[in-house]
Structure formats: structure tokens, C-alpha cells
Amino acid sequence: MKNIPRKDSGQATTRGFTLIELIVAVGLFASVMTIAAGAYLTIIRLNQQAQAIATGIDNVSFALESMTRNIRSGSDYGCGITSGTDCPYPSGDTSFTFKDVYADSTTYSLGSGVIQETINGGSAINLTDPSVNITSLKFYVSGTRSYSASGDILQPYVTIAISGTVPAGPGQTRSFTVESSAAWRGSNI
Numbered sequence: 184m185k186n187i188p189r190k191d192s193g194q195a196t197t198r199g200f201t202l203i204e205l206i207v208a209v210g211l212f213a214s215v216m217t218i219a220a221g222a223y224l225t226i227i228r229l230n231q232q233a234q235a236i237a238t239g240i241d242n243v244s245f246a247l248e249s250m251t252r253n254i255r256s257g258s259d260y261g262c263g264i265t266s267g268t269d270c271p272y273p274s275g276d277t278s279f280t281f282k283d284v285y286a287d288s289t290t291y292s293l294g295s296g297v298i299q300e301t302i303n304g305g306s307a308i309n310l311t312d313p314s315v316n317i318t319s320l321k322f323y324v325s326g327t328r329s330y331s332a333s334g335d336i337l338q339p340y341v342t343i344a345i346s347g348t349v350p351a352g353p354g355q356t357r358s359f360t361v362e363s364s365a366a367w368r369g370s371n372i
Contacts, residue, residue, distance in 0.1 A: 231352055250363075253284075253289065259327075260279070262322060263280065271323055279292075279343075287302050298317055314349075321343070324342075338366050339367040341365050346358070
């Protein structure tokens with residue numbers, strides 16, 4: 184506030200802001216705050232999308248890592264539900280059977296949009312969360328026959344290809360494709 188001398192009396196008076204100055208200042212403040220709030224809400228929405236995608240992909244990664252670890256330490260690989268059968272690229276198969284480290288027959292397959300594990304013909308266990316929609320699961324297997332029976336010199340080898348979608352916020356999804364391979368740690372020669 185300034186002291187401005189008055190012309191008629193010669194005394195200084197105190198003058199405040201005019202109504203127009205106050206309206207302009209409040210309008211500018213409201214505009215800046217609206218823009219800042221909109222940016223803040225956009226950042227929150229993008230963070231929620233990133234967290235949803237990361238959670239879905241982490242779920243698939245954990246299931247894939249668990250599968251490959253079990254496959255590496257197992258034996259008697261086979262496509263479908265039969266051990267000792269190859270299904271090389273590009274045909275592949277939608278399920279894979281092997282004997283795990285405890286000699287239990289383990290099968291991985293796709294069921295209702297989730298990857299499932301079945302041990303010794305029991306009930307299927309979901310390895311992925313239902314929020315992650317698995318649309319394609321393919322196993323490409325080679326080298327399953329033993330050398331003594333067929334002269335096969337290839338090490339048993341499995342490639343797993345997974346495709347699907349993960350949630351990316353309310354009403355949104357993102358697609359993904361993941362591939363991993365595992366070779367039998369033992370020798371079939």
C-alpha cells in the first residue's frame with residue numbers, strides 16, 4: 184500500500200487495491216491452480232497404470248521363472264501329456280509334461296486365460312493371476328528321445344512362448360509376449 188498525497192488537502196492517504204485488481208489476481212490464481220491440479224491428477228493416473236502393468240508382468244515373470252526352474256531340474260520331457268515326444272518349432276503344443284525333481288508327473292497348460300500346473304493328474308493350480316489374461320501358451324520341445332533308444336544326440340530343450348494382456352488402469356489393457364528356454368541339466372546320452 185502506498186501513501187499518495189491528496190490534491191485538495193495536501194495530506195497523504197492510504198489507498199488499497201481496486202476491485203478489478205482483486206478479480207484479476209484471483210482469476211490468475213484459480214487458473215494456475217486448476218492447471219496444477221489437472222497435472223497432478225494426470226500423474227496419479229499414469230502412476231496407477233504403470234503399477235498395474237508392472238504387477239501383471241511381475242506375475243507372469245514369476246510364473247515363467249518357476250516353470251523354467253522346475254523344467255531344468257526335471258526329466259522325461261514331452262509335448263501334451265506324453266513323455267518322450269518332440270514338438271519342434273513351428274508346430275509346438277499348448278501343454279508340456281515332464282517328471283520333476285521328485286519324480287512326480289508335472290504338466291503345464293493353458294486353462295481359462297491362466298497358466299496351470301497339474302501334478303500327478305491332480306487338480307490344476309493357477310500359476311498366474313486371473314487379472315493377467317494369457318491368450319497363447321506354446322511349448323516347443325526337442326531332444327526328448329534317449330540316445331540309446333533312437334540315436335538322438337540332442338540335449339532335451341524346451342522353449343516357452345507366452346502372449347497375453349495385463350491390466351493398465353480402469354478399462355485398459357496392454358499386450359505382451361514373453362519367451363524363455365530351458366535345457367535339461369542332466370544328460371540323456
